[in-house]
Amino acid sequence: MLVKTNFLGVEETIEVSEEQIFSFDPGIGGFESLRRYALIPEQDSPVEWLQSLEDPDVAFALLEPFAFKPNYAFELSDADAEALGMREAQDALVRCVLTLHEDPEKITANLLAPLLFSRRSHMARQVILQNSEYELRFHLFSELPAHDTTDATTDSASAATETAAEPVMALRASA
Numbered sequence: 001m002l003v004k005t006n007f008l009g010v011e012e013t014i015e016v017s018e019e020q021i022f023s024f025d026p027g028i029g030g031f032e033s034l035r036r037y038a039l040i041p042e043q044d045s046p047v048e049w050l051q052s053l054e055d056p057d058v059a060f061a062l063l064e065p066f067a068f069k070p071n072y073a074f075e076l077s078d079a080d081a082e083a084l085g086m087r088e089a090q091d092a093l094v095r096c097v098l099t100l101h102e103d104p105e106k107i108t109a110n111l112l113a114p115l116l117f118s119r120r121s122h123m124a125r126q127v128i129l130q131n132s133e134y135e136l137r138f139h140l141f142s143e144l145p146a147h148d149t150t151d152a153t154t155d156s157a158s159a160a161t162e163t164a165a166e167p168v169m170a171l172r173a174s175a
Contacts, residue, residue: 003038004056007049011056016040021053022117022124025083029113029126034058037124039093039117048095050115062095063109068140072111074129085121093117099137108137 001021002013016038024035036053039062046067052058065072072094076086086092094116096109111134117124 061098
C-alpha cells in the first residue's frame with residue numbers, strides 16, 4: 001500500500017505492507033477522528049513512526065518503553081484486551097509516544113498512556129494507566145549515565161534495544 005506523508009515537511013509517498021497497518025478504536029487522544037495508521041521503523045534507529053493514513057501531516061515518534069525502562073509493567077483490563085483481540089501478552093506490541101526536541105535532554109516519553117498494538121488483530125489503542133506512578137513526560141535520557149554524547153548516544157540506544165527485557169504486561173483474568 002502506498003502512503004502519503006509530509007514527514008519533517010517533505011512530501012513523499014512510501015510503501016508499507018498490510019502487516020504495518022493498525023486501526024485505532026477509539027482514536028488517539030487529540031486525534032480521535034484519525035483511526036488508521038502505519039507503523040514504520042526508522043532505519044538504524046530504535047525509533048518508529050506512526051503515520052496517519054488519513055492525514056499525511058500527522059505522524060508520531062514512538063519507542064518501545066522496555067528499551068529504556070526495562071521494569072516497565074502494567075495490567076491490561078479485560079475490556080481493552082478483548083477490544084484488541086489479545087489472548088496473551090505476546091500478542092502485544094507496546095510503544096510510547098515521544099515528544100522530540102532539538103536538545104536531547106528535553107526529549108520525553110509518555111509512559112502514562114502507552115499505545116498497544118495487537119499483532120493478532122491489527123487493532124490498536126492508547127491506554128491511560130490508572131493509579132500509576134508512571135510519568136506523562138518521562139525525560140528519556142534522565143536515567144542514563146553521563147557519557148560523551150558524540151557517538152555514545154547511538155551506541156547506548158542500540159545496546160538498550162538489543163538487551164531490552166521482554167514486555168511485561170498482565171492480561172487480567174476474568175472472574
